[in-house]
Amino acid sequence: MNIKSIAFIFVIFLFTSQACEKMINEPKEFRGKKWGADISEFTDMVKAGDLDGIQRYSKNNDKLNIGEAVLDEIKYDFYKGKFYAVRIKIYDRESFDKIRETLSENYGYKDSKTEGDQEYIWDWSNINIKLTSSSLSFWLKYTYKPVLKEIEADKKLKAKSGINDL
DSSP states (O other), rough: HHHHHHHHHHHHHHHHHHHHHHHOOOOOEEEEETTOOOGOOOEEEEEEEETTEEEEEEEEOOOOOTTTTTEEEEEEEETEEEEEEEEEEOOHHHHHHHHHHHHHHHHOOOOOSSSSEEEEEEOSSSSEEEEEOOOOEEEEEEEEHHHHHHHHHHHHHHHHHHHGOO
């Protein structure tokens, strides 16, 4: 094997290992709070609503930026008292693009899965991150899958129990 072949193999290995490292870099927390953490571990929370057993909160004095990207709001979702999702409304297209770049740098580059509206998804065994844009709004959502699976299982049980009412 000549030196050019060895150099080529080394460069391929280097880029492949960096891409794999980003994909393995699954987020274990959001702003210092671990996924699945009990709601009692959160302070300064204000209830924003309830829907189908999901409690949604906002946080007083929450930092409404990610780097230089400006955010409109951040909502924290809990199920049975466990932290399982974050929904972030992004201020504008410029901030959306900055967040897309930040996520891509940290977790690997993704192509949009749709035409027109944009959707970028980073998916691991426990966490799903979805960044979406439409002509009117921009959103970033983190979902903790173990609790999401619990929600789905509970919905199926409720649906099955409804058969007794027929």
